[in-house]
Amino acid sequence: MRRILEGASPRARVLLAALGALLLAAPFLVDSYVLSVLIIVLFFAYVGQAWNLMLGFAGQLSLGHALFVGIGAYASAALFVHFHLPPWAGVFAAVALAVLAGSVIGYLGFRFSIRGAYFALLTIAFAEFTGIAVAHVDWLGGSGGLFLPVSNRAHDDLANLRGSPTMFYYVILTLTAGALALCSWLLNSRLGLYWKAIREDQEAAEALGVPLFRCKMIAVAISSGLSGIGGVWYAFYYNNLFPETTFGTSHSIELILATVVGGVGTLFGPILGAFVLTPLGEVMTALTEGIGIDGVKPFFWGLAVAAIVLFRPSGLWPWLYRLLALGNGTRGGPR
Amino acid sequence: MAGRRRAARLALRGVSKRFGGLQAVSDVSFDVAAGEIHALIGPNGAGKTTIFNMIAGMIRPDSGQILLDDIPLVGRRPDQICRAGVGRTFQIVRPFSQLTLLENVAVGALSWTDDIDTARAHAREMLALLGLGGRAEALPGEITLPDRKCLEVARALATRPKLLMLDEVMAGLRPAETDRMVAVFRRINRDTGVTILLIEHVMRAVMALSDRVLVLNNGRVIADGSPREVTRDPEVLACYLGSEDLG
Ligand SMILES: Nc1ncnc2c1ncn2[C@@H]1O[C@H](COP(=O)(O)OP(=O)(O)OP(=O)(O)O)[C@@H](O)[C@H]1O
Ligand SMILES: [Mg+2]
Numbered sequence: 059m060r061r062i063l064e065g066a067s068p069r070a071r072v073l074l075a076a077l078g079a080l081l082l083a084a085p086f087l088v089d090s091y092v093l094s095v096l097i098i099v100l101f102f103a104y105v106g107q108a109w110n111l112m113l114g115f116a117g118q119l120s121l122g123h124a125l126f127v128g129i130g131a132y133a134s135a136a137l138f139v140h141f142h143l144p145p146w147a148g149v150f151a152a153v154a155l156a157v158l159a160g161s162v163i164g165y166l167g168f169r170f171s172i173r174g175a176y177f178a179l180l181t182i183a184f185a186e187f188t189g190i191a192v193a194h195v196d197w198l199g200g201s202g203g204l205f206l207p208v209s210n211r212a213h214d215d216l217a218n219l220r221g222s223p224t225m226f227y228y229v230i231l232t233l234t235a236g237a238l239a240l241c242s243w244l245l246n247s248r249l250g251l252y253w254k255a256i257r258e259d260q261e262a263a264e265a266l267g268v269p270l271f272r273c274k275m276i277a278v279a280i281s282s283g284l285s286g287i288g289g290v291w292y293a294f295y296y297n298n299l300f301p302e303t304t305f306g307t308s309h310s311i312e313l314i315l316a317t318v319v320g321g322v323g324t325l326f327g328p329i330l331g332a333f334v335l336t337p338l339g340e341v342m343t344a345l346t347e348g349i350g351i352d353g354v355k356p357f358f359w360g361l362a363v364a365a366i367v368l369f370r371p372s373g374l375w376p377w378l379y380r381l382l383a384l385g386n387g388t389r390g391g392p393r
Numbered sequence: 394m395a396g397r398r399r400a401a402r403l404a405l406r407g408v409s410k411r412f413g414g415l416q417a418v419s420d421v422s423f424d425v426a427a428g429e430i431h432a433l434i435g436p437n438g439a440g441k442t443t444i445f446n447m448i449a450g451m452i453r454p455d456s457g458q459i460l461l462d463d464i465p466l467v468g469r470r471p472d473q474i475c476r477a478g479v480g481r482t483f484q485i486v487r488p489f490s491q492l493t494l495l496e497n498v499a500v501g502a503l504s505w506t507d508d509i510d511t512a513r514a515h516a517r518e519m520l521a522l523l524g525l526g527g528r529a530e531a532l533p534g535e536i537t538l539p540d541r542k543c544l545e546v547a548r549a550l551a552t553r554p555k556l557l558m559l560d561e562v563m564a565g566l567r568p569a570e571t572d573r574m575v576a577v578f579r580r581i582n583r584d585t586g587v588t589i590l591l592i593e594h595v596m597r598a599v600m601a602l603s604d605r606v607l608v609l610n611n612g613r614v615i616a617d618g619s620p621r622e623v624t625r626d627p628e629v630l631a632c633y634l635g636s637e638d639l640g
Contacts, residue, residue, distance in 0.1 A: 248503050265483075
């Protein structure tokens with residue numbers, strides 16, 4: 059916590075505390091619709107944070123993060139459906155498999171110097187391939203999808219992740235806060251500084267003693283592991299998983315858009331981006347419903363996202379940070 | 394920093410490197426004794442930077458051996474060679490542009506300490522040594538090119554090298570700045586004992602600093618001796634120094 063606030067003005071501290079308090083109290087303040095939107099916001103903020111760790115901190119572009127979320131989701135859901143293994147146990151398998159997938163991709167990419175766009179293509183290929191493979195495995199529900207029983211939603215059962223939206227809200231809020239704290243701690247550690255050096259100039263970093271391969275592998279492992287945990291939550295919240303929508307590239311893009319809009323490489327970018335994009339999508343849906351033409355909403359939504367990226371190419375957070383004067387005058391920029 | 398003697402001996406044995414049809418470095422052998430300052434001079438394209446890149450592990454020689462205190466360096470990764478005690482600067486500066494000067498230098502210090510606060514403290518010392526003490530929180534884009542060259546040196550020094558390789562760090566400096574830089578290297582060499590190998594076109598600096606001068610032309614060593622001997626060598630005069638200002 060001390061680290062998160064390092065370099066922040068008193069005003070920023072007050073704002074962060076107020077935001078935290080509001081989020082904690084939200085289920086008691088808002089109706090079920092707003093709560094369902096907030097849940098999605100926090101999910102995107104969480105997964106965005108995990109993805110940001112790889113690109114924003116360590117400079118490795120993944121466009122296949124749906125793979126890690128999907129693996130986490132399918133692993134925990136299948137174990138629950140077939141063996142009644144509760145998700146608190148299933149999450150270990152989910153993380154292990156997601157990290158394994160991330161490590162394989164990382165190993166191939168970093169050992170054979172597949173960089174930038176080519177590395178991104180590698181991540182897409184793995185995600186799409188896994189989607190196709192899952193569609194052919196009956197044990198995972200095949201192309202028809204994997205469904206969790208929705209029966210006992212009456213009372214909150216945290217261990218089995220069965221319960222009310224309020225319970226899911228607090229789980230994802232905890233995950234998001236935890237990811238923020240973890241990233242903030244990492245960013246200020248030796249590893250975090252190494253990642254930033256690699257992001258800026260990997261050969262210069264290597265000449266200063268930075269072990270590139272190890273640092274990048276750790277970044278991928280942490281990022282894919284966090285995404286896998288997000289996948290467990292995703293499976294138990296939605297109760298149904300379909301291969302194409304889970305592993306598809308459009309899902310990967312959906313998972314990272316908030317961070318792109320909020321500010322890649324910043325701590326609060328993923329959170330801000332999610333708070334802007336998800337409600338924006340909801341408003342657009344409401345506005346365009348009356349028109350009754352297919353594709354109107356995606357069109358205007360895409361236009362809005364393009365406008366943000368065009369006018370604030372480094373994201374909304376750095377801009378908001380300066381606008382609200384959240385720094386305390388020391389350098390180092392928005393975090 | 395005072396009292397720490399950190400010097401290494403460097404030896405190249407028959408080192409060659411070819412880029413496509415170009416023999417950039419051919420059969421180069423030389424020794425740098427521990428604690429000495431050697432200069433590597435020669436016309437543009439002579440292969441000087443390529444030799445640095447091979448010592449630092451960025452480029453693998455086609456043949457030959459490179460030894461740091463009898464440790465073979467060929468085949469090791471650049472980060473391992475850095476940790477073995479070789480610090481280098483880049484001819485075209487390569488700062489981490491989104492990181493502050495302090496963070497830039499702290500990356501180097503993290504090669505010998507896990508503790509980020511220790512690294513930052515050491516980075517401050519190095520910045521002060523190079524005259525950048527007041528700009529610790531600036532970004533590299535906000536300082537002048539000569540200052541960025543100093544940043545490059547501070548970063549390399551922060552790794553606590555036993556061998557410091559400087560690639561044209563004095564190019565573009567005004568004479569007063571050159572003299573200050575020369576004084577800094579003299580002091581570092583005296584205080585820590587570090588061995589220094591410098592590539593330099595500024596003969597004023599070469600003459601002031603070097604124990605020995607190595608002249609390279611077309612990838613071959615054509616002279617190796619004291620600054621006086623080398624500047625009188627007719628072959629050197631013909632291919633290189635004849636056209637240079639001896640400062
Ligand atoms: N990575 C590379 N690939 C292909 N050719 C290269 C490479 N690096 C250097 N060369 C070529 O090798 C030759 C030697 O280059 P090098 O950079 O070592 O020269 P130099 O002595 O440092 O010259 P300068 O004084 O201009 O810096 C040049 O002709 C250069 O174009
Ligand atoms: Mg050169």
